[in-house]
Amino acid sequence: MGGLREVAASFVVPGPSGVAVRSGLKGLSGQDEAVLRQVGGLLGSLASRDLRVRCAAGLGHDSELWARRKRALSGESSSRWAGSITRATHDQWALARRGQLAHMQSLRAGVETITYRLAQPVGAKGSKGASGGYRSEREWFAKSRRLHVLEDRLVRVRADWEAGRVRVVRGGKKLLNSRHHLEAAGLTEAQWRLRWQAERWFLQADGESGKPYGNETIRVTPGGEVSIRLPAALAGLANAPHGRYVLACRVRFHHWGEQWADRVTAGRAVAYRIHYDPDRNRWYATASWQNPPVQTVPLETARAGGLVGVDMNVDHLAAWRLDQHGNPVGEPRRFDYQMDGTAQHRDAQLRHALIRLLHWAARHGLALAIEDLDFAAEKTRERHGTRKRFRKLISGLPTARLRARLVSMAAELGVAVVAVDPAYTSRWGAQHWQKPLTGKTRKPTRHDAAAVAIGRRALGCAIRRRTAPPPHDRSDRAGHRTVQAASGTPGREGPRPRVPGPRTRSVPPGRGAKAGDQSAHNRSGHTAEHEPWLQDSLPLSF
Template sequence: MGRLRTPAASFVVPGSTGVSSRTRLRVTPADAAVLTEVGVFLGALAAKDLSERARQRPGRDAVGWAERKRALTGETSARWAGSITRATHDQWTLARRGQAEEMAWLRGEIKRIGSRLARPLGAKADKRAGVWAVRGYAGRAEWHAKSRRLGVLRDRLAALEKDWADGRVRVVRGGKSLARLRHHLDQSGLTPPAWSERWRAARMFLTADGESGKRCGNETIRVDEAGQLSIRLPAALSHLSNAPHGRYVLDACAAFTHRAEEWRDRISAHRAVAYRVHLDASRGRWYLTASWQRAAAPELPLSVAVARGVVAVDMNDDHLAAWRLDAQGNPVGEPRRFPYDMSGDASHRDAQLRHALTRLLHFTRRSGAAAIAVEDLHFKDGASREQHGANRRFRRLVSRFPTARLRARLVSMAAEQDIAIVAVDPAYTSKWGARHWQRPLTTATRRTTRHDAAAVAIGRRALGHPIRRRTAPPPHDRRDRAGHRTAQAGVDPGSREGSRPRSSGPRTGSAWPGNGANAGDQRAQDRSGHAVEQAPWPQGP
């Protein structure tokens, strides 16, 4: 038989250090025209810089960075050139990381398909010597289709490996999905002018990095305490300035409501704050996003984070199943469910996630726990055709499950509430939770679901306790080596079974308290000649 996978140790997820806040800018038509012209001009320079970086080899990064920055400084300024080259470097690095992940995925798919093609048609999966053998394809038609797909994947891998060796990346500024939408305007309901407006807005560049020690933390895009927004124009567009030193002051005022006090403290101390001005072309609205970096919070040890128990959460595609567990691993109270809807556009899905996580954090604060236990899910290989080829419904469910976004939002939102996030290994939590906890926790007035039982298993693993409620009694031949007959609460519970404390009074169950003064006298075991006896017992012939 195959062995069970050993679960990895639980750990406390470090909190995020980057924060941001966004507000709407109610600009006038004149301000909108100036912002559009500056954004299109800088966006063209950013596209040119990205193209130049894509043609360079990875080894010339530092040298090429300095050359590209000097070339852009003459047309803009040193700070605008630094922001453009930094954004180009981040975009190039992200594309390289995507290439590495795609190559790893292609190699895994090629290996899986090749192993299944080598098996006979209709062969069942069996395990020999502890290793699972893959099953063969059902028929000749499926085998032929998969062999053709194997050739396509090999060609993709070869082209990708060549790009990786040459240091070439393929990036579409503005987004690949929006670029492909140009060929399907009849299906999207957009007109060519509307698509062009979105394309131009997506390719604009109005991002300035912060700089500590400068006025209000940013010399290029400056927002003072009164909310007045001004932009240092590039050298080629200095004729648009309406203020000294080549600056343009907008009539609109920026008012941050989220993290306003923290933002005000930073600009008052002239600490670095990065700004990004962007246009939502579908709504015709301008937005300003401020971002900065805070000091990393000290990481709590796992024992300290779970000292007051945890709120265990089982993440599903339509709800969060949560249950409060005390420090001994026992479920407390009733299970909670926080639903969300993943249909609709991206803004609706994001709002649903934020609302569900907000309710979860409020429930954690009310329950008195200081940590939330979640599974460390990634689903990188969960949507593979070769793993769940026949179960298309499950593949779609895994594909739309927002694991990365939900985990990132939970970590950032929990840091604001001083709540620790404990990540546990997801191995066998649903299966063992349903086996050991679903039936015992089901009562006449409470129907415990499989997801609720999985939440209990997640919480017990985060606390360091075994998922099983009890262990079986030891066999008779190992009674001398076995310890306690059951393992209830965990590795080191607060109290455990021991010898019964000595009670006052007689140690016999037939005597009332205060009676039988000699009940505890050990001499009573030898009845002959004892003082309590009146006469010896006569024995007949």
């Protein structure tokens, strides 16, 4: 048990902090599209210029420089457009810094792993928790060269981190590099140019509480009328008072429509973003707002009545219902999805699997128990070496997307989500539950057994299965009736240690722990040989 890591406590996942809904802008005229392209192009150029200034400032940026940036943008747009641009720039710079830190940590882990393995003899076997040496001298030489490459990269990234330098491409580095490989990307130059421009357009505005309909820059009325406050340089395109342009279409948010209507009617803040999809040749509007912090359901309340343990896999969700005592109820369930194809197809597959799972849990009034997975440090090339199938497996798991989708969809249906530590759930689930749950008509998989283990951990039970106690009169009536560890017992999550010797006291004579003690084998309490045996003398009358 000394080699096992400590298992973290389970907790109820808090609900989403915000909501974002999207709807298509249908019925736009040619003039409307032309105005949107001009406004997006102008504000996009201002956003690019502001991002360049922010990146050049690095760690020396302060509130005074922020105010100067906003004043420089206000003259060509407006104060509200400038505020939205500067805030978006700040968020983009902060995101680049977080990505830079993650990249530096990944490089450091790769350097440490290769250095350790190079120090081992060639062909040395690894142990559990420690890597061995490389398989051949050729691999050792190749890894020694890779070590120098990673060290050089780490030096450059660390220097950028300490200096506060980030490298950001508005529109995406992947799309930028595809310009030189149009045939491989399946694009023509005109198609690439349209995508590049659409990604760099800027048409988003933050909400303001107390203003008409919650936003003064991009305004959407409860009836669906969309109007935009034009920048100062494009004020001549206005078709409504106060320098506004009203689109010919009407927008309607089907999802969360009532909540959105309540907010805009009360004048509460709603942020909007208008964007163009070149593949579909459609314009969309996205409305978003923040939710007030809501007290999550207590863990004991989520456990009451049992829950559903869910094991996430690369192509399906394995689920099994458990009662409040941790016993599996009914049959295991499987919710399939496919993670191939386009991003929209993958997202739709994931949503479909989650909604079926959530409807099943809501129908029985149960909470969900999932693993708090994070494979950020497990996908490295150096950690798993030639285990390409395993690296592909964990890279294909949509952990972040599934977690975000599940939390938001569960909050809408009123289903609580309990997150558990993923340590050893698959291994111990298969060890303690797969074989006992197997029958003539039921063949559970390792994933089904892992779902049982996840659910038991969320309920506060040990993963180890409670075995049947021995019958009466074959062991002490008040003795070891069960092997179930009590709640709070240290090491109760681990497998039961092997105790040498007989399991019960019903053993042949001479083989027990007290085989030499004859008094221990007399259950009446009156032994026949407490005293030395002496022969009586013969009667004298004979």
